[in-house]
Amino acid sequence: MTKFPISSYTAPSDLLSGRVILITGAGSGIGRAVAISIAQHGATVLLAGRNINSLESTYDKVLRKAGPRAAICPLDLEYAKDSDYVELKNQVEVQFGALDGLVNNAAILGDRMPLNQYKSELWEKVIHTNATAQFLLTRSLMPLLEQSSHGASVIFTTSGAGQAGRAFWGAYAVSKCAVEALMRGWAAEQENLGKLRINAINPGPTRTAMRSKAYPAENPTNLISADQITWAYLYLLGDDSLGINGKTIHAQL
Numbered sequence: 554m555t556k557f558p559i560s561s562y563t564a565p566s567d568l569l570s571g572r573v574i575l576i577t578g579a580g581s582g583i584g585r586a587v588a589i590s591i592a593q594h595g596a597t598v599l600l601a602g603r604n605i606n607s608l609e610s611t612y613d614k615v616l617r618k619a620g621p622r623a624a625i626c627p628l629d630l631e632y633a634k635d636s637d638y639v640e641l642k643n644q645v646e647v648q649f650g651a652l653d654g655l656v657n658n659a660a661i662l663g664d665r666m667p668l669n670q671y672k673s674e675l676w677e678k679v680i681h682t683n684a685t686a687q688f689l690l691t692r693s694l695m696p697l698l699e700q701s702s703h704g705a706s707v708i709f710t711t712s713g714a715g716q717a718g719r720a721f722w723g724a725y726a727v728s729k730c731a732v733e734a735l736m737r738g739w740a741a742e743q744e745n746l747g748k749l750r751i752n753a754i755n756p757g758p759t760r761t762a763m764r765s766k767a768y769p770a771e772n773p774t775n776l777i778s779a780d781q782i783t784w785a786y787l788y789l790l791g792d793d794s795l796g797i798n799g800k801t802i803h804a805q806l
């Protein structure tokens with residue numbers, strides 16, 4: 554486990570200059586904040602997600618804050634088939650040639666309830682969206698990541714719920730354990746190839762819609778904003794993390 558104090562890393566303004574980075578769930582929450590920050594640090598950001606209106610809102614904000622450095626990639630991780638991933642990979646290849654970073658951020662919470670009562674349909678939906686689809690997307694984009702001239706960086710998103718046994722976190726906790734295992738296995742396979750690095754970030758309690766759904770009685774003003782944890786994503790996407798592979802970074806102590 555790698556721990557840093559909040560905001561201990563300050564990224565140079567041109568950290569990601571000339572890079573192309575795809576992020577899922579870019580229309581809201583942490584994904585939106587990270588997408589804007591990536592663009593502000595020089596990258597062209599590919600905004601992937603299922604809600605076009607939200608993605609367009611992020612796109613407009615990127616344009617206002619960072620200039621013309623974004624493209625929208627419609628992608629519903631729950632329903633995407635192999636052919637959709639191939640199509641996305643082909644579009645990125647035609648427009649950009651290679652990919653320098655991938656942030657697997659999108660996820661769903663499911664229901665917080667006892668496992669004894671957890672519905673099988675919801676179980677499959679959460680495991681598929683949060684774990685299987687992350688594998689399918691990453692596998693499909695791997696040839697473009699391997700072609701990066703910068704040494705590409707892949708980030709998965711984990712959670713405290715995936716680190717220890719916690720009651721009533723259901724399929725979400727299991728999906729995050731799966732993502733951690735996926736990250737570690739893939740990182741080990743890449744270790745000696747030296748082409749790219751694969752790590753995970755645990756954002757910690759962050760003021761978003763998912764957090765509000767998980768803790769409806771909590772006062773959100775007591776939580777840090779998504780903008781305050783973007784440093785961890787910048788760190789793993791830029792050259793300052795070259796050589797870091799197979800690690801989980803906790804964005805909050």
Ligand SMILES: NC(=O)c1ccc[n+]([C@@H]2O[C@H](COP(=O)([O-])OP(=O)(O)OC[C@H]3O[C@@H](n4cnc5c(N)ncnc54)[C@H](OP(=O)(O)O)[C@@H]3O)[C@@H](O)[C@H]2O)c1
Nearest residue numbers: 578581582583604629630631659660710758759761762763
């Ligand atoms: N917030 C926290 O305290 C916290 C703590 C630990 C870990 N995390 C993790 O951090 C990541 C971001 O969470 P967040 O708090 O920002 O949650 P959020 O506000 O709910 O955002 C999740 C994003 O994922 C997208 N998404 C959901 N299902 C999708 C699908 N089938 N296809 C494509 N996109 C989909 C959502 O799109 P829609 O707008 O269409 O729903 C949304 O943009 C997640 O992996 C979460 O598990 C969050």
